[in-house]
Amino acid sequence: MAYVRSVPRAWRERQNKYRLIGGTCKDCGKTFYPYRGICPVCGSSNVEAKKLPETGTIETFSVVRTPPTEFTGQAPYVVALVRLDDGTLVPAQITDVEPEEVQVGMRVEAVFRRYREQGEKGIIEYGIKFRPVVNLESK
Amino acid sequence: MGKAYIVGIGATKIDEHWEKGIRDLMTEASLRAIQDAGISKKEIQGIFVGNMSSGYLQGQEHLGSLLATWLGLPGVAANKVEAACASGGAAVHAAYLAVKSGLYDCVLAVGVEKLTDAPTSDATSALIMAEDQEYVAFAGFSFVALNALVYREYMRRFGVRQEDIALFAVHDHKYAANNPLAQYNKPLSLEDVLKSPLVADPIRLLESAPLGDGSAALVICSEEKARRLNKDVFVELAGSALATDILSLHDRPDLTTLSATVKARSMAFKQAGIDVNDIDILEVHDAFTVLGVIHLEDLGFAKKGEGWKLLKEGQLEKDGKIPTNTMGGLKARGHPVGATGVYQIYDLVTQLRGDAGANQVPDPEIGLAQNVGGVGGTVAINVVRRVR
Numbered sequence: 001m002a003y004v005r006s007v008p009r010a011w012r013e014r015q016n017k018y019r020l021i022g023g024t025c026k027d028c029g030k031t032f033y034p035y036r037g038i039c040p041v042c043g044s045s046n047v048e049a050k051k052l053p054e055t056g057t058i059e060t061f062s063v064v065r066t067p068p069t070e071f072t073g074q075a076p077y078v079v080a081l082v083r084l085d086d087g088t089l090v091p092a093q094i095t096d097v098e099p100e101e102v103q104v105g106m107r108v109e110a111v112f113r114r115y116r117e118q119g120e121k122g123i124i125e126y127g128i129k130f131r132p133v134v135n136l137e138s139k
Numbered sequence: 140m141g142k143a144y145i146v147g148i149g150a151t152k153i154d155e156h157w158e159k160g161i162r163d164l165m166t167e168a169s170l171r172a173i174q175d176a177g178i179s180k181k182e183i184q185g186i187f188v189g190n191m192s193s194g195y196l197q198g199q200e201h202l203g204s205l206l207a208t209w210l211g212l213p214g215v216a217a218n219k220v221e222a223a224c225a226s227g228g229a230a231v232h233a234a235y236l237a238v239k240s241g242l243y244d245c246v247l248a249v250g251v252e253k254l255t256d257a258p259t260s261d262a263t264s265a266l267i268m269a270e271d272q273e274y275v276a277f278a279g280f281s282f283v284a285l286n287a288l289v290y291r292e293y294m295r296r297f298g299v300r301q302e303d304i305a306l307f308a309v310h311d312h313k314y315a316a317n318n319p320l321a322q323y324n325k326p327l328s329l330e331d332v333l334k335s336p337l338v339a340d341p342i343r344l345l346e347s348a349p350l351g352d353g354s355a356a357l358v359i360c361s362e363e364k365a366r367r368l369n370k371d372v373f374v375e376l377a378g379s380a381l382a383t384d385i386l387s388l389h390d391r392p393d394l395t396t397l398s399a400t401v402k403a404r405s406m407a408f409k410q411a412g413i414d415v416n417d418i419d420i421l422e423v424h425d426a427f428t429v430l431g432v433i434h435l436e437d438l439g440f441a442k443k444g445e446g447w448k449l450l451k452e453g454q455l456e457k458d459g460k461i462p463t464n465t466m467g468g469l470k471a472r473g474h475p476v477g478a479t480g481v482y483q484i485y486d487l488v489t490q491l492r493g494d495a496g497a498n499q500v501p502d503p504e505i506g507l508a509q510n511v512g513g514v515g516g517t518v519a520i521n522v523v524r525r526v527r
Contacts, residue, residue, distance in 0.1 A: 013273050032390050034274055040390045060295075060394065062287035063340040064279060068264035071279045079280045081288055081389050089389040091275050099340075104295065115277060127277065 005122035017127045020052045020110060022088050031088040054110035055133065056084035063099045070116045078102050082130050096131035107133040143238040143376040144365035145523065147176025147358030148485045153322040153473030155255045156352040161190075161197050165251040166209045168354035172247065176358040177368055180210060183358075184243040186217035189230030189250040190477035192265040193219075196257045206249065216243075223269035224426065226250065227355070227480025228381070228510030228519025234359045235379035235521075244361040250478030251354035262350055266476070269513035271387050283347060283427070284339035285388060285514050290429040291341060292394045297444030299432075301341060305332045306450045307428040308346050308470045314457075315467025317497040318486075322351045322473030332428075346428040348474035355481035357488075371527075372492045377505075378411035378522035380404075386516045397515030400437035407507070407520040415439040419503035420490050421455075421463040422483035424511040426474055434509055435463070462500045465490060480510030480519055491525040 015021050016034035024031045025039035026046040032039070035049045061080035064071070071077070078094040080102070094102055095113055108130035115125045149171025151164050159167075165188065173180050188202040199205070203217030222229040227250030234248035254262045266282040267275070275285070294301065309329050315321035327345060335345035365373060382402035385391050391398075408414055415438065423438070425431025435446035440461055449455055455463035466472050466486040469479060487506035489495050503525070510519040 009273070017274075017277075040385045041392070060288045060292040062284040062291070062342075063337070064281050064284045065336075065340075066259065066263060066281065066283070066338050067279060068267055068276070068281055069258075069260040070264065072260055074279065077279060079278060079284050079288075081394075091278050091280065091387070091389050093278055104291070115279065125277065 005118040007123055010123060010125050018112065020054065020128055022050050022052045023047045024050045031086060033088055033090045052088050052090070053085040056082045056108060056130070058094065058102065058104055058106045058108060059083045059089060060104060061094065061102055080130070082108055093129045094131070095129040109133050140239050141241060142362040143235050144360050144362055145357050145374045145376055145484065145488055146360050146365050146368055146370065147172040147174070147178070148356070148488050149173070149175055150320055150355035150482060150485050151353050152320045153351045153353035153475055156253070157255070161193055161199060161251055161253045162205055162209050164253065164352060164354035165202070165206050165249050168251070168356040169206065169210055169247055169249055172356035172358050178245065178358065180212060182245045183212060183215055183247050185237050185246040186215060187230040187233040187246065187248050188217070188219045189226035189248070189481060190219055190252060191221060191223055191226050192252065192268070192476065195265045195268065196261065197253065202251070222517040222519070223512035224424070224476050225480060225510045225512030225517040225519045226477035227482070228508065228521060229480070229517065231357065231480060231484060231521050232379045232381045232519055234357070235376055238359055238361055244364045246359050247356055248359055248481060249354065249356040250481035252475035252477040253352040254350040254475065255352050259350065269516065275387055281339055283342055286427040286430060287339040287342045288388060289394050289433070289514060290427065293429055293433065296395060299444065299447055302329060302333060303447040303451055304428045304432050305329060305346055306447070307425050307431040308332045310450060310455060311425065311464055311468035311470035311472070314465050314498050315471030318466045318472055321467040321471055322349055323471045342427055348426045348469040351473040351475050353473060353475035353478050353482065355478050355485045357481060357484060373526040374488050374491050375524045375526050376521065377524040378407035378520070380406035380410065381517065381519050382406065383517050384515050386513065388514055395433060396443070397433065397437050397511065397518060399515050399518035400434060400509060403518045403520040404438055407522050411522040411524065413505060413522065417505050418461065418507050420465065420487060420500050420506040421461055422487055422506070422508040423463060424469060424479070424509055425464065426469050426511070430511070431468070438507070438509060457498055457500045462503070465495065465498050465500055480508065483508035483510060484521055484523060487523050491523060
């Protein structure tokens with residue numbers, strides 16, 4: 001058993017999740033993810049939607065070794081808070097890298113990937129993960 | 140406003156209770172508290188049941204009516220109170236409001252959780268429901284992993300070593316050895332902790348509170364009603380505060396401080412008319428070793444980045460400067476999620492009554508319990524004071 005299956009729940013978040021849409025508070029300057037109409041820090045409604053940058057740096061991370069049911073079979077995998085280049089902090093998995101190679105400060109870029117399946121009869125949920133930026137000049 | 144008194148306490152042992160369901164556990168704890176209070180159960184006017192995950196793990200909601208029914212008290216006001224791992228502290232807060240308002244003069248605050256009915260992976264799914272399902276649980280974070288993010292950042296920012304933080308688990312096990320209600324009665328060495336398997340790097344298994352089942356209950360009365368009972372020691376619920384923080388870590392300005400602790404602390408101190416120096420005994424919500432250290436700082440017992448020093452210097456021992464988790468804490472007494480906030484107060488009252496046996500702190504008068512939901516999305520702080 002995992003959480004309750006739902007198509008509309010995944011569907012209604014598609015803009016924020018697939019396009020990385022956050023918000024900027026015009027009053028206190030906070031940027032946040034996902035977008036919502038009220039700033040979580042100062043409470044202002046003077047908020048604008050913002051397409052967030054797709055590159056950033058790993059701020060802190062962990063390796064999940066005993067996962068929740070809907071991620072069984074994927075462990076070990078890396079979860080992190082990524083500091084995007086505009087300063088917004090986002091939660092995401094780090095992919096295309098061995099867990100032991102991940103470090104704080106690592107440069108990463110957004111990719112579109114599969115996250116979890118809603119059981120055998122449910123839909124597959126997708127979203128943004130981050131992978132290490134490949135430095136072409138060093139190759 | 141009148142005063143609120145804790146006149147009865149009851150609890151089950153924290154364990155893997157294969158033979159008992161959630162209804163059995165909360166009924167047993169409630170009856171023990173009623174018996175300890177020396178009142179008739181018919182005097183109970185309201186019941187607040189702290190619980191996080193009965194709907195998900197047992198397929199059972201409506202715990203208020205269920206408990207009233209199993210206690211044989213149909214008609215009484217009763218409802219569940221949910222604030223993730225702070226559900227127990229929040230239930231006590233609800234009881235405090237009910238009695239302080241004058242509407243009720245005798246209520247039950249109960250906490251209950253049963254995590255071992257389900258496979259570990261389902262319990263893991265249940266616990267991450269404390270965070271944002273659509274953006275954080277969605278990404279595969281476990282609750283342990285969220286705390287691991289904080290742990291890594293804390294060590295990096297303050298240059299603290301894991302072996303100095305992991306000592307919290309050793310501390311808890313030392314005291315649980317003398318607590319008959321504790322889930323674990325076996326001491327641990329620092330080496331045991333640091334060699335245990337990784338759950339979510341850098342957090343190791345023996346730095347994490349275990350999965351377990353249990354229920355604890357308190358009878359809370361008005362002063363007028365309490366004074367009619369024949370007691371050697373009275374315990375006042377002298378302050379009770381609840382505060383929230385931004386739900387998700389990634390939206391907060393600082394990962395290494397729980398601002399809800401700071402807010403709830405100030406409110407509770409004001410209600411009780413005390414400051415940090417008046418506290419004789421402390422219960423902190425150390426679901427993971429590093430959080431125990433952070434709580435000591437946020438509560439005002441240490442500067443930021445220095446909470447571990449209290450542990451290392453022995454200041455948290457029963458004869459130290461601020462005796463902490465003296466019945467085993469979350470790591471070793473156990474952490475049946477929605478019951479933990481009530482167990483903490485059960486343990487403080489046991490100490491204030493002088494009933495803590497080998498773990499007895501010399502003559503404590505004022506105790507504080509800090510109960511945390513999620514990674515600080517909610518913090519409940521309850522202050523108890525002995526009155527002779």
